[in-house]
Amino acid sequence: MISVEEATRRVLATARPLPAETVPLPAAVGRVLLEPLYADRDFPPFHRVAMDGIALAFEAVAAGQTTFPIAATQLAGMVPQPLADSQTAVEIMTGAVLPPGTDTVVRYEDLQFHEVNGQRVAALQVAPPAAGHNIHHQAADRRQGDLLLPAGVRLSPAEIAVAATIGAAALPVARALRVAVVSTGDELVELTQTPLPHQIRRSNAYMVQAALRQAGAESEAFHFNDDQDALRQGLPPLLDSFDALVLSGGVSKGQADFLPAMLQELGVQQLFHEVRQRPGKPFWFGEKPRGAVVFALPGNPVSTFVNFYQYVLPWVRRCQQPQGYRAQPTALLATDFSFAPPLTYFLPVRLELAPYGHWLAHPQPIGGSGDLASLLHCDAFLRLPPELTEFKAGDAFPLVQFRGLGS
Amino acid sequence: MISVEEATRRVLATARPLPAETVPLPAAVGRVLLEPLYADRDFPPFHRVAMDGIALAFEAVAAGQTTFPIAATQLAGMVPQPLADSQTAVEIMTGAVLPPGTDTVVRYEDLQFHEVNGQRVAALQVAPPAAGHNIHHQAADRRQGDLLLPAGVRLSPAEIAVAATIGAAALPVARALRVAVVSTGDELVELTQTPLPHQIRRSNAYMVQAALRQAGAESEAFHFNDDQDALRQGLPPLLDSFDALVLSGGVSKGQADFLPAMLQELGVQQLFHEVRQRPGKPFWFGEKPRGAVVFALPGNPVSTFVNFYQYVLPWVRRCQQPQGYRAQPTALLATDFSFAPPLTYFLPVRLELAPYGHWLAHPQPIGGSGDLASLLHCDAFLRLPPELTEFKAGDAFPLVQFRGLGS
Incomplete structure (x- = not known):
């Protein structure tokens, strides 16, 4: 049995870049x-006026001039009109091209307007400190070809x-990843059917498809009963036409758990089986050469869920963005917690955003019931390492988040 | 002029629940x-077997019996067969119904199997501690009607x-929110056109539409030149058929900025104009009775961007989920920063996830250029309050995040 870290490394090593x-x-x-x-x-593509006001030649201000007759008005999108007389100004709006002959913009807040013989005149209340004021200069942010x-x-x-x-x-x-979501198990019936007393409805496939959809991957769902011939016939076309298969169920030690052997018979190379973790230990992982990557997840709903977020989702992200760096978020355990077995434990937690910008993780143990309903009040798993038995309030651990918060 | 907090309150107060x-x-x-x-x-809907192994009657174990002939095998999805003889056991798989007459499951790991006269027999290696072991009992998680x-x-x-x-x-x-995204400005040309030297392409509308799409809202784009008649004709149908209008440009003090007056003429009640913030101060906000909510954002791209994430997106979230609680995330300033004007300052930052689960915000001042390209290396704005001038490394401030990280 391998560690969660080694399993994660082997999974991510199979990520393949996607075509355009x-x-x-x-x-x-x-x-x-x-x-x-x-x-x-x-x-910007031109000297862009950054404030509403007037454009003038700074040399006139430097020479002591404080009132400027308005020679023209220029809105954004207009062809710029050169300033013929440097004793005048152009009334001008944000986004306009700086008129040739001007080099400075004075904003409305620093002006007063009056009329002299029907001529609109601007009087400086606050003189501009230098040429170039309130102008966003051409190529200030990027040059052509950058x-x-x-x-x-x-x-x-x-x-x-x-x-x-x-x-x-x-x-x-x-392009979007294409994933086949395969459920197996004689006890499962379709959503729209009324289950007999010993049956339950398919739900893992809906969970996986919803999570893939959120991640921007395309998926299609398939169901097989625990029938080896049906799988032997049905799986090969999926292995050849999808980027990945996500199966749930049929990978444990039970008599109907023939998937690992069957997948290898169909040419899928096993990369590992069983991970030192709880829940989700019986995870089987493989890859068909020139074919799909195969995630065969244990069928217990919480196990499927944990393994999806720990392995499948990071693999999807890596395929989409091979160079993408993602920080591994961590959270602080809010209360002491004990877990004795030498396994990585995925502790269900409710997250609280603490005032100084860190996450507090409140344990919500679900008693191993395997019931997804018990995760409805949780936001994430805290990944507790196998080497420790006692986990102290205030210690930081990696976070596997399955619900968006604050976004 | 009102504060960012007051503006946010007034915006969120107009959120309306959406029909189904x-x-x-x-x-x-x-x-x-x-x-x-x-x-x-x-x-679960029945006493569900939680491990692969055998189901037996605990009374036999209590009486000292350690070997159990296998009377039947039951996989998940099979109709349960009652155990006729409490000295025997049913070999059973995870997910199966507990057979009547049994009350305990022993997992394969705690058993050894051998044959006696062609009869498969299980020998207990580890005796179960009590009745009910390895069974996920009916209704343990939820009762019918819960x-x-x-x-x-x-x-x-x-x-x-x-x-x-x-x-x-x-x-x-x-249902999805329906938003009309309206750009105005004579200087703007369509994406597929080659702009003249004094023109630029529409980009704010694409930004707003992309962000609305990420938030699960539907949008449609409209463009008007700075032409009062076109707006007077074009806006009323939008005000009556969309949940909201997001406009950019035309709300400042310039000569082409007639939108506030025009919107009021068209029956939109002004709820505020101008907010004590930088960038994005000239934001105009109103609501048409029995019509759309109107966000008239300043047209400078960074101003549009800041106001979208500070006001429009939280309003969208509130409409979608009126009872939704969202923690206000915070981050710690990574280096000292000064900002003197008595305005809320939206400081562009690059986020770093620190080892103890909090965010460090590295200031990336963009020099007021108004250029969206300068935000490409940023992840969020840190919202610095107007009362302070000096902001110290290590202090926590609210975060307005515009790029997903670690998700």
């Missing part, structure tokens, strides 16, 4: 860019806006 | 449930799995 597909800009949010984007012109977004970034709304600025109407992004 | 729509279970992840869900039967999910919860994968368990093939959830 081109999607329209609005659909690209959350996706990973596969080609770099460069500035098509300077940022790298704006490197390949490999995940596109958040800020990146989408920058891509819009350079006219990228569509972007090459990593 | 029914969506298929897989599409309900991330949505807010509008009707409670109850257990359709006990959880509340499983109250109305108002946001459906994460755990809730989806629980809904599947009770056969909820479709769920009543809050």
Whole structure:
């Protein structure tokens, strides 16, 4: 049996980069860019007026002039009009091009206006300190040809806006992962069926599909009874056409748990079976050469859940963004906790945001019932290492979060 | 001018609950449930075998018996067979119904098997300590009729799995918010056009639409030049058919900034104009009675961005989930910082996850350039209060996060 850390390493080592597909800009949010984007012109592309007010030549201010007849008015989007007479000014709006012949903007707050013979005149209340004031100069932020977004970034709304600025109407992004979600077990019936007294409805597959959907992966669901012939026929096409298979059930020591042998018979190489952890120990993991990666998770709902968030989700992220760095979040245990077996224990916790910006994790032991309903009041698992038995309030441990908070 | 806190209160006070729509279970992840869900039967629905092994009558163990002939084998999903002879046992798999006549399960790890005259016999290596061992008892987690999910919860994968368990093939959830994203400004051209030297491409609308999409809201984009007649004609249908309008540009003191007056002329009641903050001060906010809420954001890209995350996104969340509690995350300033004006300052920061589970915020001043490209290396704004001038390393401040980390 291997450790959680070794199992995680072996899982992540099988992540494969995804090929590109081109999607329209609005659909690209959350996706990973596969080609770099460069500035098509300077940022800003011209000396951009940064405040509403007047544009003037600073030499006139330096010479002591304090009132400026308004020679023209220029709004954003207008073709700039050169200032012919440096004793006058252009009334000007934020976003406009600085008119040739001017080099300084004085904002409305620092001006008073009056009329002289029907001529609008601005009087300086606060003189500008230097030329260049209130101007966002051409190329101050980026030069034409500069790298704006490197390949490999995940596109958040800020990146989408920058891509819009350079006219990228569509972007090459990593295509969505395609995952087959396979449930096995004679005791399971479909959602819409009424179970007999000894049956239950399929729920793990819905959990896995929902979590994949949140992660931006596509999935399709398949169900097989505990019937070796059906699996022998049904699995090979899935192994050849999906990036990954997520199975739940059939990997323990029971008589109906023939999946590990069956997968190897179908050409899937076992990379490990069983991890030193609770819950979720009987996890089987393998990869078919030139085919799918196979996560065969134990079928107990909480075991499926823990292993999805510890192994499957990080693998999905790594495939989407091979260079992506993700900090491993940690939280502080809120109360003492004991766990004796030499296994990594995934302790269900409710998270509380403490005033100084750290997370407090309140243990919510669920008594090993395997019931997902008992996780409804939890937000995460705290991953307690196997070497320790007593875990003290205030100690920090890695966090495996399954519910968004504050987002 | 009002404070950021007062502005936020007034914005959130206009949040309206959304009507229900029914969506298929897989599409309900991330949505807010509008009707409670109850257990359709006990959880578990029967005495559920929790380990692979044998089921027996504890009275035989108590009487000193240590070997048990296997009378039958029962896999999960099989109709349970009563144990006729309490001196025998049923070989049994996880998930099966406990057979009538048995009350205890012994796992394979605590057994050895041998054959006696062709009869499979299990010998106890570790005797079970009491009746009921390794059984997940009927109704241990929930009773039929118990509340499983109250109305108002946001459906994460755990809730989806629980809904599947009770056969909820479709769920009543809050319908998506519908937002009109309106850009104004003669200087703006479409993404696919080549701008003239004094023009730039629309980018704010793409940013806002991307962020709304991430938040689960639907949006449609509209553009108007700085033309009062076009706005007077174009805005009323939007005010009557969308939940909200998000405008950017046209709310400052400039000559083309006629939006506040125009909106009031169209029946939108002003709730405030201008907030004591930088950037983003000229924010105008109003509501049309029986119509849309109107966020008229300043058009400088960084101002639009700050105000979207400080006001629009929390309003969207409040509409989706009126009872939703969200902790206000905080982060610790990593280095000293000064800001003198009596305004709330939204300081761009890069976040670092510190070893004890808190966030360190590294200031990344962007020089007031208003350029979104300068936010590409930032993750959040730290909201620095107006009362202070000197902000010390190690002090905690509220965090307005715009990029997901560790999720």
